[in-house]
Amino acid sequence: MMKLLYGTSNPAKLQHMKEMLFGLDIEIIGFDERKLLTDPIDESGNSPLENAKIKAKAYYHGAGIPVFSCDTGLYIDGLNDSEQPGVHVRRVNGKTLSDEEMIAYYASVADKFGGQTKAKYSNAICLMIDENNIFEYDGDDISSGAFLLTSKAHTKRTAGFPLDSLSINMQTGKYFIEMDVNEEREKQSIIADGFRNFFLRTILK
Template sequence: MKILYGTRNVAKINSMKNMLKNLPIEVVSLNDINLEIGKIDESGDRPLENARIKAFTYYKELKQPVFSCDSGLYIDEINPSKQPGVHVRRVNGKELNDEEMIEYYTELALEAGGELRARYRNAICLILDDKRVFEYAGDDIASEKFIITSKPHKKRNDGFPLDSISKDIQTGKYYMDLKSYTSNEEAMIEGFRNFFVKSLNL
């Protein structure tokens, strides 16, 4: 089954394809089709709201199976009213590029003594047709808790800039240096796979 992933982010596309490998799903992206559409107003306050906004926008344009994902960053040491949440890239009304994101969050970590504890909450909205819409934002597709450090790694992961300042709590290794999935990452992958298996009756 061919399903459009509503993103142009190559890192996210490759990550999703890897998560869904060996399932009878062909993931195509906005980079594979001819669709001229302006910037979508992701005005939701939660990841699921924004995933829904994006999925419905693309579905209305294309009338073909499509899914969209969204994430929010939640940091333990920050007041709830100041959480990045779904506005990971938008700070004080400005859209940050990858390097600006790294700079901003390393400064937050530095202010907290060098490290912060955080996790991503993820959500997905899948639209097969006008009557079949599936949504999910459960704990099993959220990330493990990790460390945001004030000392950036020298390497960069285009599309996932915060990987350069993220460390695995158990090993203390930068995400950039991990050679395999942690047990919690494997659980998250299984959560996404289960969502598609159940939604598509695979």
């Protein structure tokens, strides 16, 4: 079984990835399990894929074991290119937002469009086995479908995923935060299959 370090300091994302890749012949570990201390990484890329590559290379050189990193960009209907959050979902006007600040900010964005607008997450992954074996991908099958971003925040919160309190599934009308296990699994199934297929065609083929 291959051991892979997931290059994220977010425990919620680590657990989510472990659940998506459960059953594959790989072991996903986090920084705590590796006892790895990392310096902040300058995620200066202009796209999710550029940032995923920056992080994977930095963590690989720091840990010395195979690493994969992911990055996400948020794209909101109605905003022009210069206004799109893109990869800077948490950074607004040079400030890194807390979960609650993110909810307040994106609620105000939705409010400009009458209380709600469509949005989508675009995801990317970069896997670095060694200097000569680097795999990257940003296809539609690892990105979210369209959802509604609303100005009315749900009262519940999930640490690390603040926008789940503002995001509404367009088919069910439910906030992401209030979906039950089966609904959440269905929402994530396509993305999970995309990530699983990435590893199956790269290191598990």
